[in-house]
Amino acid sequence: MKTQFSQNKYLTGSLLIFVGLALGWLFFHHPGETGTEKKTTVTSTKKQIWTCSMHPQIKLDHPGKCPICGMDLIPFEEHTQPVDSNAVVIDQSAMQLANIQTSVVGIGNPSKEVRLQGEIEADERRIQTQPAHIPGRIEKLLVSFTGEPIRRGQVIAQVYAPDLINAQQELLEAMKYKSTNPELIEAAEDKLRSWKITNAQIRGIEKSNVVKELFTIKATSSGTVIRKLVNLGDYVTRGQALYEVADFSSVWVMLNAYETDLPWIKRGQSVRFTVQSIPDHEFEGKVSFIDPLVDPQKRTARIRIEMPNSSGKLKPGMFVTAQLQALPERKNMLIVPRTSVLWTGRASYVYVKDKNSQFPAFVCRQVKLGPLSGEWYIIQSGLQSGEEIVTNGAFAVDAAAQLAGKPSMMNPVLPQKMKMNASAGSENNVSSKNKLVNEKFRAQLGNTLPAYLILVEDFILSDPAKVSKQAEILLHSLNQVNTALLDKNTDADWISDIKMMKKHLTKITKTKKIEQQRTIFVSFNEDYFKMVKSVGLKHTTLYRQYCPMADSNKGGYWISNKKPIRNPYMGEKMLNCGETKETIKH
Secondary structure, eight states, X not given: OHHHHXXXXXXXXXXXXXXXXXXXHHHHOOTTOOHHHHHHHHHOOOOOOEEOSSOTTOEESSXXXXXXXXXXXXXXXXXXXXXXXXXXXXXXXXXXXTTOEEEEOEEEOOXXXXXXXXXXXXOGGGEEEEEOSXXXXXXEESOOSTTOEEOTXXXXXXXXXXXXXXXXXXXXXXXXXXTTOHHHHHHHHHHHHTTTOOHHHHHHHHXXXXXXXXXXXXXXXXXXXXXXXOOTTOEEOXXXXXXXXEOTTEEEEEEEEETTTGGGOOTTOEEEEEETTEEEXXXXXXXXXXXXXXXXXXXXXXXXXXXXXXXXXXXXXXXEEEEEEEOOSSSSEEEEEGGGOEEOSSOEEEEEEOTTOSSOEEEEEEEEEEEEETTEEEEEESOOTTOEEEEEOHHHHHHHHHHTTOOOSSOOSOOHHHHHHHHHSSGGGSOHHHHHHHHHHHHHHHTTHXXXXXXXXXXXXXXXXXXXXXXXXXXXXHHTSOGGGSOTTTTHHHHHHXXXXXXXXXXXXXXXXXXXXXXXXXXXXXXXXXXXXXXOOTTOEEEEEEETTHHHHTOEXXXXXXXXXXXXXXGXXXXXXXXXXXXXXX
C-alpha cells in the first residue's frame, strides 16, 4: 500500500509540473518569437546615456547627480524632431519631476467679487459759501461754531459798516431837496441797493430819519456749518466768505478701487455697503462716477456713489466697506488659469502643446490678456478653444526652451541664423542671394545706431525739444532701412517691428513733455533691441541696460555702447540708477 501511494504521489507531482509549464507557455509565449531572436535581443544592447531633466545639455554615460543643480540624472531618451521646429521637447520623466501639468483652454463666463473701502463725504455740489455783502466790522455772530445747523433767511451776523452810515447820511441830505432835485434821492437809494439793502429797509430809513449803525447778514442757504472763517470783531470786505455750509440731505460714498479692479467696474453697477456705526443695516447704491485719474502713490481710483440721506444717518467721515459682483462685458470668453501665464512686464506668454507631436513638445506663444478674475485670466487674443497649454510648471518649460535655443518669454524672436535653418534646413543651404540681402539689411540697420545713441544722450539732458528733433533724425534714418530686403513670410515679425518703431518715433516728435517722451521711448526700445540683437551689427559691442523706475516704476530698457550707466529715463537727478542686463557682441 505504501509503495502504491508513493507511486501515485510522484505521478500527481509530475502532472502538476507539466500543467504549470503548459500554462506558462500559453501566457508568456509570443507568436513568431524564436530562440535565436530572443538571444539577439539580449545581446544587442545600446549604451545608456543619462541626462538632467532641468538641464538637458548634460549628457553622461553613467547615473549620478547633475553637476549644475544636483538633481538625480535620468535616462536619456532619443526623440525625433517635433513637427514645429520652435517647440521644446520634454520627456515624460522630466515632466513628472518638474510637476508640469497641462489643461485644455475652455470657454466660460467668469465673475468677480470686488471688495472696496472708502468713506462718506459731503456732496460737493451742495457745499456753498456764505459771503458778507456789507463791508465793515463784525459786531455780533449769531452762528458761532462749526457743525451748527442754519436755515435760509436766518440772521447769522451783524456788521458795523461806516460806508453804509455815510450812504444813509447822503440819503437823508437828499431828502431835503426832494421837491427840487428828486434825482439826488434816486442816486442815494441806488447806492444803498448796491449793498443789498432792501427797499423796505430804505423806506424805514427815510421814514425814521435816523441813520442805522448795525446791519444784519442773513443766510442764503440751509445746511450745516462745516467751516467758520471769521471771528467776532474781524473786519470783512464785500464778498468775503464768513462760513462754508453743506447740505447733507444727499452725500457721496467715495470708494478706492485698485487699478487691477477697474476693468470690472462700470457706471450703473449696483454696490452694497455697510458702515461701522450701523452694523445691522446694509445700504445699496449705484456707481455714478469713476475717477479718470489714478493716485500715483496708492495706485487706486475713486469710485462715487450718490446716496439720499434725508434721515441723516450717513455722516461725512464714516468708514465704508463695500462689495460688488462684476461680470465681463461679453459672454463666453476664453479663460486660462493664472498659473499658465508668464508675464515679462511688457508682454504675456503661454506654452502651447504641439498637438501634431507624438511626444510632449511645447511652443512659446504671446497672448493678449483681459482682466484677472480670481484665479483665471480672460484671453482676448492668441489662443483658441480646445488648445492644450501648460498650467503648472510653465517656468520650468521656459527654462528648458532657453537652454535649447528655442523661442522663450525672454527671447520670443528666433535669431536670424535659426530662422534660416528653420526655413531652409541649414545655414549652408541658404543661397548666396539671400545672404547678400541680409548683409544689406544688417548694414542699413547699423546706420541707425549713431542717431539712436545721440537720442539717448538727449534724453539724459532732459531736453524735450532736442529729443523731439533727434527722434525725427532717427526716424529719417530708420526710413532708409529697406524692408523689401526681408522675406515677407520668414521675417514678418521684423517688418511689423520696424513699422511700430516708426510710429513710436513719430509720437515722440509730436510730444512736448519729456515724461511722455520717455514713456514712448520704453516701448520703442523693446522693438529696437529685439531687432538689433537678432540681426546683429558687425564689429559692435552694445550693452542692454535697465532702469527699474522707468515708466512709473514698471521698468524700462535702453541700449548703450558704454558699460557705465547713464540713465535716459531719470536724467541728471538719478544718472547712475540702473544696471547692465546683457552684453551684445557681434
